[in-house]
Amino acid sequence: MSAVPTRAVPRVLSIAGTDPTGGAGIQADLKSIAANGGYGMAVVTALVAQNTRGVRSVHVPPVTFLREQLDAVSDDVEIDAVKIGMLADVDVIGAVREWLVRVAPPVVVLDPVMVATSGDRLLRADAEGALRELARLAHVVTPNIPELAILADEPQATTWQQTLDQAARVSARLGVVVLAKGGHLDHDTAPDALVDATGSELLVTVYDASRIETTNTHGTGCSLSSALATRLVGFASPARAVGEVKRWISESIRAGGDLAVGGGNGPIHHFAGMWQRAGLETRPTADEIRTEWWDSIRTVREQIDALPFVLGLGDGTLREDVFRGYLAQDALYLRDYARVLAMASALAPTVAEQAFWAAAAEGSITAELELHDSWLADGAYDGTVADDATTAYLDHLLARCTEGSYDTLIAALLPCFWLYQDIGLRLLPRSHDAHPYRSWIETYADAGIAEVTEAAVEFVTQAAARADDRGREAMRQAFVRSAEHELAFFASPLAKQT
Template identity: 50%
Template sequence: MSPLSTASVLPAPAAVSTSAVSDVDTNVATSRNVPRVLAIAGSDPSGGAGIQADLKSIAASGGYGMAAITALTAQNTRGVSGVHVPPASFLTAQLNAVSDDISVDAVKIGMLGDEQVITAVRSWLEKVRPGVVVLDPVMVATSGDRLLQESAEAALRALLPLADLITPNLAELGMLLGEPEAASWPEALEQGKRLAAGTGATVLVKGGHLDGDDCPDALVNTGGLLSADVVVVDGERIQTRNSHGTGCSLSSAMATVQARLGDWEESLRTVKPWLAGALRTSGQLEVGSGNGPVNHFHHLPSGGLTSGGLTTAGALQREGAFAELLRAEAAPDLEAIFGLGFIKGLTDGTLPEKEFAYYLAQDAIYLNGYSRVLARASALAPTESEQLFWAGSAQQCLEVESELHRSWLSTRSVQTELGPVTKAYVDHLLAASVSGSYAVLVAAVLPCFWLYADVGESLHARYVAAGAPAGHPYAEWLRTYADEDFAAATRKAIGITDAAGLAGSPAERKAMLTAFRQSCRYEVEFFDAPRHHADREHRPDPVS
């Protein structure tokens, strides 16, 4: 959603968070900015999988990681050469030592090894009852090495109902059901439904081991806990030989983000683009001669400038440093936007007009509220130049809203009621506008400039690369995305925010990061709202 162009009906992203804020002690499954996440899994001395991958994923996803070791392995990027399982009583001692002192917000369970270990974990779970439990049923490594004794398979199946989310690979999904491995995506989804129905848990069906350019994942729950029995999140296959620890990383990140957001669908849409980036940049690590690890911290700027580094002396003495940090924070959500069906349909012209019209109607409502927020930024701005910039942007928002109604909405039957995502986004911006902090406010409004500009530029480039096909229903819309005035305004907004971050205190920079991340998250949800609205309209009314 750009405030400066009639093409400005597009929003922007959020990133796997690394913020710190509250320290409320509770075991209830409520959102936490820094969830305390316990990984129960085996150790990988090469650092790519197991506990080592779990702790990296938890940290990359904004959590505080803890670990209880179930097994020691001798392995590297070429495979597993040995496994040692310590006594189960010592695992129990580890688990009790953690939970007797620390409230555990989420648990990720990986390699368990044998029946005694599984029994120890089950007893602890039944006693502690963590708010979020993700079970990655590690039975067979990607290399083909068996990591669970066959005698323990029945005990593992009995553990499944204690999990909130189960994340098997396709081979493990078949083994848990006592069936052959699925050979196709529809077959895998059917297996996921059977496992979900049999356990009561949500199952994450992963398409990574299938052939083809697409790499979808799906959340499956037949008990009505999701917006549909099967929620598919599309993705592109990343061609790389470095996928060691992908399953461990995905499951621990899902546990962490779920403890932050409290929504499995939202969690998967957050984690999936982060993991895609970790695979895409894995070659930069240059670890091992076999199947190397993924790059867990690809989303952080180089040179150690992390959100933690914001408090160190001199970390932000260079112009542009804070903008670099924001850019890295937004990258995963920009990927998420490009993976949405709305964007794909808008690009190739297959987007149903009803969904596009709903999007425009919500954008018109949004822009009305956004103009008030920009006017508030103008009132708080410390210089005349910035006052004029924000005031001009506010005026443009109102003009765009009028144009939307005149050119599209007035000629079509469109629902104009305030949608839930639109309301949440505008409420967030209005809260930032009354915080009294100019710096926090400009950080909150920046995604509507920056990320929209990136999306618009890419969409226009794709349209041109396709030969600007005649008859494209959204051709006029796509042509307006190549707007140099808006690009210049975006650069101005980035510069203002960067300067505010440079001048601010560590506490204010932290608040700016939080506001920016939240706006980015709402941008992704805004793009996806038309699909959810269409799903609700097509869903049959419940039988009374």
């Protein structure tokens, strides 16, 4: 098989019949393609009235319509892989063959659908020879034991070794890799084997598997072949692709009974593992997280606005000694806050984030020096000890450092950016030229602070959007707790006076 370019999402076309119950045919193919990471497309070769108990009738649309479907897809979409299933008759096989020759898809997997699990015939006997010739255009064929015998034009194998030998003869004769399946053998195991006799050396990769006791086998061949077509895109080794598909199909068969579909041979559960591992909850966007988190601290923000300290800061009536006491605590806070920012820089996964948090750490040290130079230079507050609010806040941040989680740490850091900038913007219109604290207010209402805050919000919310549910909730709790510490920090200066 020629090398196939790796794509993030393989575009896979299923050419097959239908199953209104969804367990086989193109309905199963589309589920399998999606479950294995591909984008599924479908061209209908036959409309089949069937259920889990059997086939009732088959309607084959005009071949001209089949050609129109095939051309409609390939004229518009670059196809990475094709899975071929039920073809019904000679005319349908001929139309598909002509299209394959013209389009030459990079991966072609043929599931030679001839007999349904229920035992119903799905391929006219006079089309068997045409199907053998079509197999020469495939890269891999995936017959069960009865279908392998028809491809070989030989009696059906009754042992695993006979199956392997027959697969080798088909591979050599038709120039195609054969995935031989041992599910029809009366054994305790259900082995499969990838058999390649197209070169100078016979290559056989055997996949042992325990037999799964279940009646949920409807559409297993369809599902396996379409999954394999998807997995072959970008895989350097077909053997590895088969191994991945085998694990997925076994998982899906084991969970088939959970669906409780039909009274005959039920379908497999194509998404069992995916639903179990990923759940059904949608992942929020960064913008949604931004709105949700800001709203989650609405009460805290309202309580901050109502604090006598903030009211006095806004209208300029706050006593200077109270404000200077607040700044002394803020200087102590900024000293350790800078250390926490530096830890965030050390843990950051990207250069951009590393640079941002490092610059923020430097800015915190600079702010501390400016506080001393502008408001605390007289030394009146030298020797100030961190009060309970400052200590509790820093303990919270340092605990997040100890945990070593970058995401939770930056979530805890965010309120100091976001709340201060918000307060500055809302207090600025209330200040005037003679306002004693206008310079402090202008600092946090500055366009540069707005830019830095926006970057912090973006980094944090993007990290939260990438996190799983548990990690995102831990981030949210750290964010809310820091906001509560900000409330206590603003309340503390006047609480101590009281």
